[in-house]
Amino acid sequence: AWLIRARVLSFDADPGDGDTPREGSIVYHQDGALWWADGRIQGVSDYHALAPQLPADISVIDQRDKLVMPGFIDSHVHYVQLDIMASYGRQLLDWLNDYTFPEECRFAQRAHADNMADAFLKELMRVGTTTAQVFCSSHPNSVDAFFSAAQRRGLCMLAGKVLMDRHAPEALTDKTLGGIRDTERLISDWHGTDRLGYSVTPRFAPTSTRAQLDAAGGLLRNDESLWLQTHLSENLGELDWVAELFPESRDYLEVYEQSGLVGPRSTFAHGIHLDNGMRKRLAERSANIAFCPSSNLFLGSGLFDRHAAHESGLNLTLASDIGAGTDLSGLATLKAGYQVGQLLGQPLTAWAGFHALTRGNAVSLSLDDRIGRFAPGMDADFVVIDLSASPLMARRMARCESLAEELFTLMMLGDDRAIFETWAGGRLQHRRQN
Numbered sequence: 001a002w003l004i005r006a007r008v009l010s011f012d013a014d015p016g017d018g019d020t021p022r023e024g025s026i027v028y029h030q031d032g033a034l035w036w037a038d039g040r041i042q043g044v045s046d047y048h049a050l051a052p053q054l055p056a057d058i059s060v061i062d063q064r065d066k067l068v069m070p071g072f073i074d075s076h077v078h079y080v081q082l083d084i085m086a087s088y089g090r091q092l093l094d095w096l097n098d099y100t101f102p103e104e105c106r107f108a109q110r111a112h113a114d115n116m117a118d119a120f121l122k123e124l125m126r127v128g129t130t131t132a133q134v135f136c137s138s139h140p141n142s143v144d145a146f147f148s149a150a151q152r153r154g155l156c157m158l159a160g161k162v163l164m165d166r167h168a169p170e171a172l173t174d175k176t177l178g179g180i181r182d183t184e185r186l187i188s189d190w191h192g193t194d195r196l197g198y199s200v201t202p203r204f205a206p207t208s209t210r211a212q213l214d215a216a217g218g219l220l221r222n223d224e225s226l227w228l229q230t231h232l233s234e235n236l237g238e239l240d241w242v243a244e245l246f247p248e249s250r251d252y253l254e255v256y257e258q259s260g261l262v263g264p265r266s267t268f269a270h271g272i273h274l275d276n277g278m279r280k281r282l283a284e285r286s287a288n289i290a291f292c293p294s295s296n297l298f299l300g301s302g303l304f305d306r307h308a309a310h311e312s313g314l315n316l317t318l319a320s321d322i323g324a325g326t327d328l329s330g331l332a333t334l335k336a337g338y339q340v341g342q343l344l345g346q347p348l349t350a351w352a353g354f355h356a357l358t359r360g361n362a363v364s365l366s367l368d369d370r371i372g373r374f375a376p377g378m379d380a381d382f383v384v385i386d387l388s389a390s391p392l393m394a395r396r397m398a399r400c401e402s403l404a405e406e407l408f409t410l411m412m413l414g415d416d417r418a419i420f421e422t423w424a425g426g427r428l429q430h431r432r433q434n
């Protein structure tokens, strides 16, 4: 068994959008202890309350100056796009054709997929993200590569093969039902294996025929434990194209509704250009919208209205959306989220931000029985944060008068240097060099 002595923070419930967190939503120990064995958390408490009854065989790690939080969760990211981050000058549809599709063609090679899966997971560990919901490419190989790499590390990951049967290069295009049969094979090989789960992954409405979307919906009907991930209402050109391709649907969301793709385990990335009617329909089915602020800024897609989403009762998650996103780090995602909020007069509090990154994303993704907070029996996934990781951060932190202020400073000034260690499944996955 292992124990870490540090400042320990996690969320039991949504702290709300106010400057002070809702009563009972946060659990914080200034001189705290988190202990675990066999990959599971055994307890969290004040260090001194625990010290007298420590088992003799426990290894104590003293990191009293550090802050421990549950591992960060990224609800929407494309591992196959790591190498096209920072591709200049396009908005969504041109960006897909000019940069993204050619890059995804490279994943036909299993060796390339293995290398990229490994590089991606290393980067995730470096930024403290222990769970992600991941788009692979159209190649079943790319999913085998990703899940194998995640399994070797003992990580909790959701992923799926992109389904596309039109409007993409030949080399990435499924036969309508061939893509579904590949998906069935991947589900039977990986879904529920160790800490892995399968997310059915139609890329977005324009690249699937109605027949393929319907068949994807059929998979979800057959097995309610599957997840679904796709894109929705990101870009105005995309909206016009969807209206043209699906004249039978009254709006973009209805395309997905008609194929049975909207449910509590569904994540729709972006959802920028929605009206209140669509927001309500998503909320009624407990579906999730992934807010991808750095991506929305990078592609010039628009400013996501978080308050309108909240008012409609929509479940929100937070995501990097690499390769359109400009940073894999959850801290950078929070910073971009704050900046977008400021432009709309709705600044994101540090409480809401760190809740979203941990417990909030876990709840929305229906993973809260395993990850996202510290309680006995939960998986031992956590990040050890150095609040004085750079000279500038140390200076600013010295001026902070509350935990709220420290957390806000972390989300604005923090980067990968602030991630001192990342642990997942009770194993050390990353330690900062230097």
Ligand code: GUN
Residues within 6 Å of the ligand: 078, 092, 096, 100, 203, 204, 231, 234, 295, 321, 324
């Ligand atoms: N819409 C369809 N595919 C994609 C993608 O790969 N990235 C983003 N940001 N939006 C998409």
Ligand code: FE
Residues within 6 Å of the ligand: 076, 077, 078, 231, 269, 321
């Ligand atoms: Fe995306």
